[in-house]
Amino acid sequence: KAKQKGRGKYEIFNQEMHTQALNLLTLETDLRYGIEKQEFEVYYQPIMNLNPIKLVGFEALIRWQHPDKGFISPGEFIPVAENTGLIIPIGKIVLEKVCQQIQTWKKKFQQITILKIAVNLSSKQFKNAYILQEIDEVMERTGLTSNNLKLEITETSLIDHSQETIKLLKQLKQRNLEICLDDFGTGYSSLSYLHRFPVDTLKIDRSFINCIGQPEENLEIIQSIIHLAHNLGMNVVAEGIETEEQLIYLQKLNCDFGQGYLFNRPLTAQETENLLRDGC
Numbered sequence: 001k002a003k004q005k006g007r008g009k010y011e012i013f014n015q016e017m018h019t020q021a022l023n024l025l026t027l028e029t030d031l032r033y034g035i036e037k038q039e040f041e042v043y044y045q046p047i048m049n050l051n052p053i054k055l056v057g058f059e060a061l062i063r064w065q066h067p068d069k070g071f072i073s074p075g076e077f078i079p080v081a082e083n084t085g086l087i088i089p090i091g092k093i094v095l096e097k098v099c100q101q102i103q104t105w106k107k108k109f110q111q112i113t114i115l116k117i118a119v120n121l122s123s124k125q126f127k128n129a130y131i132l133q134e135i136d137e138v139m140e141r142t143g144l145t146s147n148n149l150k151l152e153i154t155e156t157s158l159i160d161h162s163q164e165t166i167k168l169l170k171q172l173k174q175r176n177l178e179i180c181l182d183d184f185g186t187g188y189s190s191l192s193y194l195h196r197f198p199v200d201t202l203k204i205d206r207s208f209i210n211c212i213g214q215p216e217e218n219l220e221i222i223q224s225i226i227h228l229a230h231n232l233g234m235n236v237v238a239e240g241i242e243t244e245e246q247l248i249y250l251q252k253l254n255c256d257f258g259q260g261y262l263f264n265r266p267l268t269a270q271e272t273e274n275l276l277r278d279g280c
């Protein structure tokens, strides 16, 4: 009897794995098709100065409108794109769209010159031997020379602490690109190495901001990250601000910038344009 039960379990497990594998395969095929058919769009989420509240830039966030399945969140397809290498062409698409968009907005809105637009670079992209060349090519093709562009990398991109990584960061900085360390506090962050990297901004992960005002709040961590950043001459963005209470607390701690649903959700390019036109 036990054996039977055991076998049953095994089969269920097997079937689940099979289904999962099939789903991943389908997603990969769909992603390839999506690249070809240009199903990706970039949304822009405003980033605000916190005191006083004022627009300082945007984070570019990819959106995929699947022809049958509708909207698929980047949380679902970015990991697949990373595992299949498709993040390289997808990353290129995002970078190209953002650079073009900045150029278009520059002609229409004067204030764009002081705004920063942050593009996410997954560690697979960052580690790609041609990343610098690709960035140069896109900037040349779109004619972007200004310092509007910012790159968001994660701690995993810096994990090897290598001279090569430091060199790459310096080369990016030479191109007037700012560097933001995204989801800060969630990865394997050894605070002691941070000063070696030419990083401009630390972005505190949403999970810490979520907890403000909750029983499990960890205000000391937020406070420490902000102090650390300021002591290293970096500025800080809090990600995922949803409540007035969170905002007030972050203002008290001298957190420089913030983004979250309290201010805006990620906006389409058109909605972003309306916001810029209204002189935000």
Ligand code: C2E
Pocket: 045, 060, 061, 062, 073, 074, 075, 078, 091, 094, 120, 121, 122, 152, 182, 183, 206, 239, 240, 241, 242, 259, 260, 261, 262, 266
């Ligand atoms: P991320 O870079 O940490 O981006 C922030 C995420 O938090 C976004 O989710 C944003 O919509 C969400 N968010 C912002 N404010 C709030 C808030 O107040 N509440 C809540 N609940 N969420 C908020 P999104 O757009 O679904 O992206 C998820 C992740 O996918 C990103 O996390 C990033 O790691 C990745 N991603 C998105 N676009 C790109 C891209 O173009 N390239 C790469 N490599 N990764 C991307």
Ligand code: MG
Pocket: 059, 120, 152, 182
């Ligand atoms: Mg990000």
Ligand code: MG
Pocket: 182, 183, 203, 205, 239
């Ligand atoms: Mg983030």
Ligand code: MG
Pocket: 183, 205, 206
């Ligand atoms: Mg995040």
